[in-house]
Amino acid sequence: MSGTSNLLNWILWMPMLGALGVLLIPKAKENAIRFWALANTAITMVLTAKLWMGFDNSIAGMQEAFTVKIPWIKQFNIFYHLGVDGISLPMILLTSVILFICILSSWTVKKQIKGYFALILFLQSTIYGVFFSLDFFLFYVYWEVMLIPMFFLIGIWGGENREYAAVKFFLYTFFGSILMLVGMVALYHATGKGVDSFDLLALKASADEFIKMKVSLFGTEVAFDKLFFMFMFIGFAIKVPVFPFHTWLPHAHVQAPTAISVILAGVLLKMGTYGFLRIAFPIFPGAAVYFSNFIAILGLINIIYGAFCAMAQTDVKKLIAYSSVSHMGFVMIGMAAMTSQGLNGAVLQMFNHGTSAAMMFLLIGILYERSHHRWIVRPDGSKGFGGLYTQLPVFSIVFIIGMFAAMGLPGLSGFISEALIFFGIYQKFTTMTVLALLGLLIGAAYLLWMFKRMFFGDVVEECKSYTDMNAREIFYMMPLCVAVILFGIWPSPILDIMKASVNSLVTLLANYQ
């Protein structure tokens, strides 16, 4: 039952074609490789825009017009099944824009350009695969395969401690994946290995059966859905990352090259929360409701603990990494509320954090290219940066936009999603709302304090040689600046895409409250 359009196939395989193309270009022609990759992401972006144009906002479920379903491994009822709905489209849009920007920001990469761009394009394809998959097995394959380019991108092009970070990232995610694999196999057996054993939509439809089922674990009877919800939970929570599975993130972020940090913060973290919305919540709604308090508490810990840890950092990239932990906490607590405002706010926050976190990491990357260090305060107590406002006026303005968007200043995008999340959680977890507001306070404190230490005062001697943003850098920052301002003033374009799909999930979950 394939839809009328092959657009999803094109979007999914276009970067893969691009990656193969990169491999065919001779190593010496560096600019050809760069422009090829850029053109490729640009084409993908246009295709994504076309998808957006053809998207029907009023449909709550999958957009039939775009669905692709082809048998893949018939013996195990595994399908190559792609689809798009209001929850995945914002992520797709985000991925396309972020990857395009990442190619531009990687212009200055010197080492093994061919391999680098091939891997980034390969990575892009696997990201689309995760967001498009409607077959659990396919989803799992993309989820796992994505680790390979990430492992090499961090491990080869990363900072001084890159191998440690890459291995840690790989093993940590892999550990979660294994639990997910167990859950997946359990579901396969639970559905009687029927035609749609791995089909996410069919699994969602048989959610009620899973609630009734029991499994024997070390001799005790355990509810099937609760047990495997927890398995899925850990698998996705590691990706988000939810406390206490968050410690791979600061390492990976700090060691990864700029573009990879941007992809990591901008897109990959959202795959964790996307996993909840696409798999864990719809298939195990009963368990999701059962554990919602628990998820909310973890989200709250993320918000506050992440913010506190961020404030103590002296490495600016690590500070932003912890701020991602804090901001993803808002997504978690918003999802746990399971109200219309909470869930819509959470999905919007996934999108908005994607843009604002990408901005912050790009800006830090731009700065790093000039300074070759990231110390706000050096270990010996001296200032790492100072007076950047005087030295880099344009950079400072863009930095202010990104910083205040991350902080949730009204008029910029982060505010609307955070406000919606707060409306959502107040109805369910009033006390936790009060505590989460503390995160809002500390969230402003660590960013402003960082800004003050780096940008105000006299220009530090070594900063005097820094040059302001060049045309290429301004060019690739512009789309993000426009996005955070535009969606801050007028959030409807993104909200309109998602609200039907998200609300139907809310209604589904409400049946199990």
Add this chain to the structure above:
Amino acid sequence: MDYTISTIAPIVLFPFFAFAINAFLARKATKVAVFISCAAIALSSVWAIRIFKDFIFGNYATDHYVHKVFTWFDLNGAGLEFNVDMGIYIDNMTAIMLLMVTVVATLIHIFSTYYMKDDMNYGRNGRFFTYMSLFTSAMLGLVLSDNLFSVFIFWELMGFCSYSLIGHYYEKEKAGDANVKAFMTTRVGDVFFLLGILAIWTNIGSASFVDIYASIADGSFASHTALGIPLATFAGLAIFMGTIGKSAQFPLQVWLPDAMNGPTPCSALIHAATMVAGGVYLSLRIYPILDLGGLTTLVAYIGGITAFGAATIALIQTDFKAVLAYSTISQLGYMVLGVGVGSYNAAFMHLITHAIFKACLFLSAGSVIHSLHDHHTHEHVQEMPRMGGLRHKMKFTWFAMWCCTLAIAGIPFFSGFVSKDRILGDALIMALENKAMIVPALLGFGGALLTAFYMCRMMFLAFHGEPRDKDLYDHTHEEKFSWNRNLPLLILAVFTLGVWFSGSLTGQKLLKVASPEGKLEWFSTLVAKPEVSKFTSYKREAWGTVDTREAVQVAPSHYDPDHGMTEEEAHHVHHVHHIGAIVSIIIAFSGVFIAFMMYIKKSWNPGWWVTTFSGWYRALQNKYYMDDLYIKGVIGKGLLPLNNFLAWLDMGIYDRYIVDGWAKVNRGFFTFAKWFDDLWVDTVMVDGTGASVRLFNVILRTLQSGKIQFYFIMIIVVLAGYILAL
């Protein structure tokens, strides 16, 4: 004028577009940017004057309002609904506010073209005007807001503008400290404000003032609770925390004096005339909630403590702008005190009169500081000990500043007297009825004495007597009248006269110059506590519809000097008000007199006070140690060590031992497995098997030697064995 969103929105949009355009022009085409900002705010003023004319001079009643709503965004889909509405709400209070904000802002913009002209970095004054435009736009948006949520949005935007303008001199480390402090301190209040909005929105389904009033009127508001506390108390307190932060009330007043690091015109606009007044404006709008929640006593105490406490700190300041900063805090305290004692009208009037005289004071201060240029350090001088005798050098500034000083000191015939006296009169009435209110009333009267004193002290020190720094004095240019320096000051000075607000010279009908109907008592007639009962029949109008106010228009209220009280009550109130007026007049003149004796006649020595009350003096110098408490205590001893501890716990312990510990555990396991594999599996079992085979081989090989004799011996041995066994 038809009141629709599209006819009202320009008042906010002119400065907003000026901001948007200037964001690109500020660095390259500074002069154009400055012009655009000024033109935009002037256009907004025209709009504001039209609205003011309609509402105040038009045929309108006390209770007339215009309310238009549109949906900003919604979450409607798949059967669920949630609309986020924005809208405008204009009543007499809004109309007065709009006029005040636009006119004061226009004058400050004009003054800024003088003050910021030779800002050292050329592109920078474009930046200044860009933020001023955004700021004005946000303030106007706040004033026009029909709901708490959009108030919050504009409120935060103003916080951002304030942050940027305090940090205008970004090469100064101090500016960075000051703007972080300002933003974070107000953010503490803002976070509570947001909580209050959440509580109200969740419980009554809307954050619109009109819906809130309606639900208070029909009793449903009182039936809700939040965290076990009545909603009115919970939300009222939370939102009032916002006021405490933004309007620099005790205990969050610490940011405002530091905010003086920004350029002086921005201090005039943001930290004196408008933004800080936004907090008071909000508390007036939510007055019915505060009243219902039983919070008025608390509000009065906060206001009283702030009014008096800040005034005491102002007594010993030597920095010109610092005196004004503390006087702002103190005057905001009076407004909040007014809200607390139910003096709705007078609190709002004080907001307006204060905005005018305080803007003028700050601009005058700017005029003074800008002229005093130390040619050794190349910095402007703000220290009063280095001033003195300046009246000979700058006559216009001196004149304007005296008008404002008399106004703020509460001298009759000036605006501050009209408004402050009414607040104090109402405080006195409350104190007579309710013993708990005696303290705020006393603090209010005490503060009035101090205000008169420290303001006159400032004037005497700066403008009168002999020049104390002769060198500086000689290098100061004679003030020549210029339109962008002096005209704004003089226009504002004219409006420090009380007659504009009271319609009579004293506000007590003693010397009434108005017509018999009291029509010129417009301020007290047209601004009144919102009568919530009127809102029960309210029906929302949709986006873009033409105003249908004819249908809801109430006949113009007849001026009622007694405000609906019985004759006896009114008599009592007027009696108390008269006593209050006499007391405050005596107090104000005593303040002026003491300052005169100390600093002009020099018969009384201020040093005596310093030595006699040295402990107090130190406490005042350290602003009652509240900065130390917050920065060194709460942040330095609490927050930062906690952060460092958690970060250490996270990376140093949790990640290093627990997470990476798994690797160690695994490595241990591998080592064991390797050892087991090598020794037991490989050596003993695998190799052992081989070895045993080899051993067997050796034995077999030995046995199968091929020697026939040996085989025979073996056979015999075996047979012998059998026989023996049998």
